[in-house]
Amino acid sequence: MTIKNTIPEEMIASQVALALQEDVGQLDLTADLIPIKTQAIATIITREKAILSGQAWCNQVFQQLDPNITIEWFFSDGDRLDENDVLCKLTGSARTLLTGERTAMNFIQTLSATATHVNAYVEEISGLATDILDTRKTIPGLRLAQKYAVLCGGGVNHRIGLYDGILIKENHINAAGSIAAAVEHARQYHAGIDIEVEVENFTELKQALAAQADIILLDNFEPDDLIKAVELNQKQAKLEASGGINLNTVRAIAETGVDRISIGALTKDIKAVDLSMRFL
Incomplete structure (x- = not known):
């Protein structure tokens, strides 16, 4: 290879x-x-x-x-x-x-x-149209090296650092006032960069969809809820599952129809x- x-x-x-x-x-x-x-x-x-x-x-x-x-x-x-x-x-x-x-x-x-x-x-999700992504949970000083190793293993890189991608999380939302405000500010200040929003429930998911986020991270959603999220999404945004996913659960998560799965354990465990x- x-x-x-x-x-x-x-x-x-x-x-x-x-x-x-x-x-x-x-x-x-x-x-x-x-x-x-x-x-x-x-x-x-x-x-x-x-x-x-x-x-x-x-x-x-x-x-x-x-x-x-x-x-x-x-x-x-x-x-x-x-x-x-x-x-x-x-x-x-x-x-x-x-x-x-x-x-x-x-x-x-x-x-x-x-x-x-x-x-x-x-290999565990072979045959399914879902990508396995890394995170920023890397060994200090070896971020790019481990990101390269992820590619060697057949995975896909998430953002490399804070400088090349926008991921709006709970604290960002609280500081901005709302999901809609955070996404709007991101578009104003960093046009042309995909905007990802992390959500923890269906209320936040609907808000992220209404704000037209490019990617939505579904944090700790159960498989049944992931299926509902995929149906609700209707391919408006890319959906990313994350949180507590391991080799025993990753295929079931991929089978829900999400586009990508991010796993911190890839580089830290x-x-x-x-x-x-x-x-x-």
Whole structure:
């Protein structure tokens, strides 16, 4: 699978530089015991099934430590991995391979974990015309990286941050005075940007429809209520279900006919993929 990584290289480089600084500091005291001219070949393998994500971060780790390290990848981001698959082969300074090992694998195992978790939800609703979306509940400093991993898993990105989308929630409504006022202000100040409104009941849903919101987030609606909301909506706005949705409930939610399902757990409730680097 080919997943386009649109994250600027300088941003990936800065994330990696920070990770190396907190791990390596001024010197890897243990790798320093290895003779400086010692060369080595190593592989990174997965000990479990996964969806790969994070190649650019791994590459950047070794690029910053030693540009002479070569990496041969056998899979691409978005590919499905089986237990004991060899992800890549690295060749170069033994010291550098040892120093970069943990940082590189931290990025791959975290982003692959995100992609794998997302893919489980995508597969669970296979055959239905509903998108699985992420949220802003991401690891601090890794927002764009995890958003990219979501794409690797087959999911869809919600707004990246507060700067590229409008989501009017309860406190915004209270501060503005009403749903209608909040939507009207959004149109005045940010024309051309889709306006999403979060609602918690049918009264608010009707108000959001009357205000002609582009997207309506149905917060913690039960499946039966979601079906009623879809009927009431009549395709006027895109409907998004959210709140407490898990792998056991996601298909039933998708079957109600909502357009999209947003799940915070995709990026915050993840289990790192088990990886290992082995010297040959």
